Amino acid sequence: FDEMSLQTSYLANVGQLAAGIAHEIRNPLTTIKGFIQLMKPYLVEIEKEEYAKIALEEIERANTILYEFLNAAKPHVNAAKQVEVNRLVKEIAILFEGEAHLKNISICTKLAPENPSLFLEEHQLKQVLVNLVKNAFEAVPATGGEIGLNTEVRNELVLIRIEDNGCGMSDETVRRIFTPFYTTKATGTGLGLSVCNDIIHQLGGEIEIKSQPGVGTDLLIYLPKQSVLSN
Numbered sequence: 001f002d003e004m005s006l007q008t009s010y011l012a013n014v015g016q017l018a019a020g021i022a023h024e025i026r027n028p029l030t031t032i033k034g035f036i037q038l039m040k041p042y043l044v045e046i047e048k049e050e051y052a053k054i055a056l057e058e059i060e061r062a063n064t065i066l067y068e069f070l071n072a073a074k075p076h077v078n079a080a081k082q083v084e085v086n087r088l089v090k091e092i093a094i095l096f097e098g099e100a101h102l103k104n105i106s107i108c109t110k111l112a113p114e115n116p117s118l119f120l121e122e123h124q125l126k127q128v129l130v131n132l133v134k135n136a137f138e139a140v141p142a143t144g145g146e147i148g149l150n151t152e153v154r155n156e157l158v159l160i161r162i163e164d165n166g167c168g169m170s171d172e173t174v175r176r177i178f179t180p181f182y183t184t185k186a187t188g189t190g191l192g193l194s195v196c197n198d199i200i201h202q203l204g205g206e207i208e209i210k211s212q213p214g215v216g217t218d219l220l221i222y223l224p225k226q227s228v229l230s231n
């Protein structure tokens, strides 16, 4: 890729995503409008509460979609620097410690002894890892959930692996996983992985998924050691 084609395809992606966002936001708005129209004085208190609750949930949903989109599309000053991957992964593990404790999930980290660094914008890689760990949280069983966060150096590549012993995915899901708005969850946005994939591609890397229904998922991020620089 030269600079120009990278820029063009990125903008094309944002345009497509924006069209999808408009569509996705319309659904909760329609629901909210409907329930507000239903708010009539003759309703009993319990009905009003129920309608207000649904409207609030839909507002929350619209909010989440916008938030995830803005994070992906927001123009940023290039703040690339050398980032120690092990440190970032440890920070992510600490970030999720409280929630893991509450949900009885164990998070294990195995870190590369080489202590690799990558030249990139930390917040971008952090967003990817947060999205992936969230998915792992949502996939693991109510008891005995295990999530592994590992780093490895392989030749010219730095690998970050997120493993879980969760529900796993069908081949169909694996095929469609990077498609914006594809979700199998009742309240999912389907934006998490498409955003991750965009970011990792911008960094010159790849995401590989190994998953088995009922067994778990192993998500591998490959990033080139040299000249990883975001645009």
Ligand code: ADP
Residues within 6 Å of the ligand: 131, 135, 136, 139, 164, 166, 167, 168, 169, 173, 177, 182, 183, 184, 185, 187, 188, 189, 190, 191, 192, 193, 194, 217
């Ligand atoms: P969302 O989490 O909002 O559904 P994502 O883009 O993050 O959207 O994920 C898309 C879909 O991929 C999920 O709905 C789920 O079916 C599947 N998926 C992602 N990560 C995992 C995982 N670790 N285990 C099982 N399924 C997963």
Ligand code: MG
Residues within 6 Å of the ligand: 131, 134, 135, 192, 193
């Ligand atoms: Mg997700």
